[in-house]
Amino acid sequence: MATPSPFESAPLSTVTLAVDCMGGDFGPSVTLPACEAFLARHERAALVLVGKPEALSNFSHPRCRVVTASEVVGMDDPVEVALRRKKDSSMRVAIAQVKDGAAQAAVSAGNTGALMAIARYLLKTMDGIDRPAIAPQLPNMKGGATTVLDLGANVDCDAEDLLQFAVLGSALVSALTGNESPSVGLLNIGEEAIKGSETIKKASQLLREAGQSQDLNFYGNVEGNDIFKGTTEIVVCDGFVGNVALKASEGVASMISGYMRQEFSRNLLTKLAGILAYPVLSALKKRLDHRRYNGAALLGLRGLVFKSHGSADALAFGYALDRAYDAARNNLLERVRARIAHAAPLLGRADADAQTEVTALQD
Amino acid sequence: MATPSPFESAPLSTVTLAVDCMGGDFGPSVTLPACEAFLARHERAALVLVGKPEALSNFSHPRCRVVTASEVVGMDDPVEVALRRKKDSSMRVAIAQVKDGAAQAAVSAGNTGALMAIARYLLKTMDGIDRPAIAPQLPNMKGGATTVLDLGANVDCDAEDLLQFAVLGSALVSALTGNESPSVGLLNIGEEAIKGSETIKKASQLLREAGQSQDLNFYGNVEGNDIFKGTTEIVVCDGFVGNVALKASEGVASMISGYMRQEFSRNLLTKLAGILAYPVLSALKKRLDHRRYNGAALLGLRGLVFKSHGSADALAFGYALDRAYDAARNNLLERVRARIAHAAPLLGRADADAQTEVTALQD
Numbered sequence: 001m002a003t004p005s006p007f008e009s010a011p012l013s014t015v016t017l018a019v020d021c022m023g024g025d026f027g028p029s030v031t032l033p034a035c036e037a038f039l040a041r042h043e044r045a046a047l048v049l050v051g052k053p054e055a056l057s058n059f060s061h062p063r064c065r066v067v068t069a070s071e072v073v074g075m076d077d078p079v080e081v082a083l084r085r086k087k088d089s090s091m092r093v094a095i096a097q098v099k100d101g102a103a104q105a106a107v108s109a110g111n112t113g114a115l116m117a118i119a120r121y122l123l124k125t126m127d128g129i130d131r132p133a134i135a136p137q138l139p140n141m142k143g144g145a146t147t148v149l150d151l152g153a154n155v156d157c158d159a160e161d162l163l164q165f166a167v168l169g170s171a172l173v174s175a176l177t178g179n180e181s182p183s184v185g186l187l188n189i190g191e192e193a194i195k196g197s198e199t200i201k202k203a204s205q206l207l208r209e210a211g212q213s214q215d216l217n218f219y220g221n222v223e224g225n226d227i228f229k230g231t232t233e234i235v236v237c238d239g240f241v242g243n244v245a246l247k248a249s250e251g252v253a254s255m256i257s258g259y260m261r262q263e264f265s266r267n268l269l270t271k272l273a274g275i276l277a278y279p280v281l282s283a284l285k286k287r288l289d290h291r292r293y294n295g296a297a298l299l300g301l302r303g304l305v306f307k308s309h310g311s312a313d314a315l316a317f318g319y320a321l322d323r324a325y326d327a328a329r330n331n332l333l334e335r336v337r338a339r340i341a342h343a344a345p346l347l348g349r350a351d352a353d354a355q356t357e358v359t360a361l362q363d
Numbered sequence: 364m365a366t367p368s369p370f371e372s373a374p375l376s377t378v379t380l381a382v383d384c385m386g387g388d389f390g391p392s393v394t395l396p397a398c399e400a401f402l403a404r405h406e407r408a409a410l411v412l413v414g415k416p417e418a419l420s421n422f423s424h425p426r427c428r429v430v431t432a433s434e435v436v437g438m439d440d441p442v443e444v445a446l447r448r449k450k451d452s453s454m455r456v457a458i459a460q461v462k463d464g465a466a467q468a469a470v471s472a473g474n475t476g477a478l479m480a481i482a483r484y485l486l487k488t489m490d491g492i493d494r495p496a497i498a499p500q501l502p503n504m505k506g507g508a509t510t511v512l513d514l515g516a517n518v519d520c521d522a523e524d525l526l527q528f529a530v531l532g533s534a535l536v537s538a539l540t541g542n543e544s545p546s547v548g549l550l551n552i553g554e555e556a557i558k559g560s561e562t563i564k565k566a567s568q569l570l571r572e573a574g575q576s577q578d579l580n581f582y583g584n585v586e587g588n589d590i591f592k593g594t595t596e597i598v599v600c601d602g603f604v605g606n607v608a609l610k611a612s613e614g615v616a617s618m619i620s621g622y623m624r625q626e627f628s629r630n631l632l633t634k635l636a637g638i639l640a641y642p643v644l645s646a647l648k649k650r651l652d653h654r655r656y657n658g659a660a661l662l663g664l665r666g667l668v669f670k671s672h673g674s675a676d677a678l679a680f681g682y683a684l685d686r687a688y689d690a691a692r693n694n695l696l697e698r699v700r701a702r703i704a705h706a707a708p709l710l711g712r713a714d715a716d717a718q719t720e721v722t723a724l725q726d
Contacts, residue, residue: 239552253615284623
């Protein structure tokens, strides 16, 4: 399937990303312009573009090669269909590039459930990790980003899962920011009377132990608002809670911007005020632009995969590519392995379970 | 303890609220001005002011009487202290007024855990309800409010609890808005692959059954952003998820308003733009003013109790008083009883458990 290109003689330190060009709501019309801009930004980067031949035929670049795939995973395809029926999908072929060592990370804007299932099936879970997690970054008041995991991949988590998320998140943040000891908060609720469920209490204990043994920089419990305050670099929670917190936050942000539009377009005077305030409002919009935070890592697998929002435009998809690139060139995978090895006594239990689950998936 | 006042000869249709004047971060300096304004707004309302005699000595009004209490529950008091050691607290004496029939609802800005525990101990849980819930209202894009429960009282909920929350929330919304068939959404996550935990799947089934038997207007699953879209009038979830969603939403709103302040105060030009846009920005601020949504109902008890934010100012505390007043004059308690009776076949299991728990609390 592969078309050889000059890229193959590139020096070893080149980082290559495999891009599922068909994924997302807009497919190649978004992914290809983003890839072109990405290559222009990063002189040492190379890409493997994966997709239907007719969609990619007009694109060529010296640091780019095309690998064709005959199928596309639809945004609404059930996991089973994506995993078992579409074995030549662009999503799967892109992830296979990572498995085969032809790329250091894969990026897709396709359906999250399918992406996680295929990535897990092809790449397998790392030793010491029960469940891979999805870790996006959210903006915070300190002007940085808070990494939150899990964001929807794991619905019922136990305390050990939350500890593993903390280890995975720490590796990700250290690879992306260079901070080798990022702080971790455990998402909890604040009422005196009700300090969280049994799972949270146990997770808090495990994280405290990990903190004492210096495997983690555990801050303690945090609340929902701390995600946006930036109290800690990393916030761990189960996938259900994380997903609800993320969507609720998006809901509030939409409501506020909707209200702003309404108030500024109420009459001639308010419209004039809007024009005069335009530079300020557009600076505000830029700071809140969620596209800058696009690109969530799938962590805990034996290979790097990044998920872009399905509705990403070329700018947003470019941020996901950049994030994957940074993670790959800063050896995220090695960092994860090292942190897991270091925390092994605390994570001990995970190994057997993980293998059972992978076997179940293969059936 | 009670000081008789002319109010006692008021006609039967008068609604009387018992106010814990000492609760909250500011105590009487906030609660008393709010009470005065409340009495001016509602000609048929009466108040029982509960607090330390010296704090209330300067307040008098023909529709007001004072009941003294020698203790105050601190904002950080553990539940056990509030419940067992401070038996003459203003919070407890206010709730006792409801139990004794001297008031139709109690309002407190005191510590939530203590308020729930004391309310539950004194008033008991209704037949058919396992766990009382806390139900605040949040603003939505439709310009109305979405009632979300539970918001922190119950951390680990099962499917039956979520069904009960739906019944309680429906009674509350019908009492506050007159809409006798408010729609109920079950908070879930949207990914195809992972449609929520086992509890959520079972709750969805129970709610669907209740919807078919016309006990409830069940809309289906909703996601975090639907709270602020106003997709349904009521959103049910467990207390942990609800609390995180609420706090995360508050965090985003604070971040956005912090950014706005920063952008408008960046330099002389942006400050000028801020002055010109002032009427618009202040209209926006008013629409987003969380004080208007202050006053969360404690539902599922044999008496009405409303919780104000601890940090409420007089305006916010007034909204909590208004909400309690509306609930009481529209017979919320009767509405809850009627809905529980109607849904009894689905709620059947609850009775025995509830009694066990109340007994345990009394020990």
